Amino acid sequence: MTDIPAKRKLTIEDVARQAGVSISTVSRVMNNTDYIADATRRKVQDAIDALDYRPNALARGLKQMKTDSIGLILSDLQNPFWLMVLEGIEDACQEAGYSLLILNSRDDPEKEGKNIKEFLMRQLDGIIINPASEDNPLFAALAAEAFPLVFLNRRVKGVEVDTVVADNFKGTMLAVSHLAALGKNRIAIFLYPANGISPRQERLEGYKQALAAHGLETDPALIKIVETKEDCLAAMKQLLSGSGKPDAILSTNNRLTLEILDALGTLNIAVPQDIALLGYDETEWSKHLNPPLTTIRQPAYEMGREAAERLILAIAAKRRGETMQPVTVQLEPTLVIRESCGEILQ
Structure with missing residues (x-):
């Protein structure tokens, strides 16, 4: 708990005090400008969460910087479907010269929010996300700032960003x-x-x-x-x-x-x-x-590749100072017939 007055605007000093670290350490964590031990980075992130310092953390992460890194947040890494999606994303990223960082939300909206803030603090150029729910307020905040964002496999009503799904x-x-x-x-x-x-x-x-x-x-x-x-x-x-x-x-x-x-x-x-x-x-x-x-x-591989290619286009457009009109790409499923339904129709 903190005794900071509710109406006062939070500052980086408040985060440093909450985390028990120096202001410069908080700055380095938020700007990802130097190596920081994982335990220290987590203390700073926990302080940001405890103080609800999200607007400032979000603003930091939305600064236009070139890191040539993309974040991917998936809902269930144990599902083999996502391994094929991941292959498509990795191929597109490698061909375009982007590094890929992956986090797992486990279909937990709270964890998903922390994943997003972690990527923003690391100044990633864009994020692909398989949304855990429709109610994450960070989605609308990112869209409002034209931050490069692609929804994968799931639609989110009311948030206008590129979306890649199957029919x-x-x-x-x-x-x-x-x-x-x-x-x-x-x-x-x-x-x-x-x-x-x-x-x-x-x-x-x-x-x-x-x-x-x-x-x-x-x-x-x-x-x-x-x-x-x-x-x-x-x-x-x-x-x-x-x-x-x-x-x-x-x-x-x-x-x-x-x-x-x-x-x-x-x-x-x-x-x-x-x-x-x-x-x-x-x-x-x-x-x-x-x-x-x-x-x-x-079309798992195709979905992953399309999502990465859409995000890379959005990143390039933002660097040129342009705005791309969001699109929804819907890919077609197919039927694979084997013996589990009985007679195989010719």
Whole structure:
């Protein structure tokens, strides 16, 4: 806690006092002008957070300086999807002569905010971010200052910056259409909670629209929103215990697909003999499952490369004193057909 009067404008001296370091140390941390031990840097950042010194830290980070470094904030580094996205970003950065720094928000908006401020303090030229939510006030602040920023994989309403996404409506419509063509008419969908995250909302809406397009009604009992492996097993038991059992399952996340397979195995339900399974996100292991998994392939590498190229263009424009009109680039998913849904249509 601090006894600084609430109405007085905070200064760098306040940060130094809070952190127990010198003013010059705070200055060097904020301007990234010299080597600072990680522990000291963290003390200064903690002081900035405690004092809510964000506006000044933000102003520091928005100074036009050339560091030839880009920041990347991802939501889940354990998801293999992001490894392919990262390859695209790295290739574009290397070709343009940019260094890449990576942080993981773990889908935590508070951690995401700290990640952004860390990058701003290091005077990075721009940031690519897979947003953890729509409510981070730093997004609007960065956009207002024309700071080079690209949203990746997720949309944020009301913030006008370059955005690179996949067509999630088309992805789930491709999936449902494939299952319907195989004669499936009780298609369940498994999702993680939306929490304001656009792809999850868009995939659910695409599922509903696709059902309607094929003359099938949306049954709320077939929509399963789960958070944990235990939730997935409980939802599966509930689905399979009633009279209106599904004949197919659409998973909307590759990690969720593994949890679904584990639940089906626990319940001795065979794929595709007892139920068809279609996953979202093509990964290296999809073709090695038993049976090999039919999936919706997102253009992961292309998304990463496009995001980096858009950011590099924005950085170059800002250095010339120009403003680029923000655009949304939407890339197309494709269906990869294997054996997990049964008969392979020719």
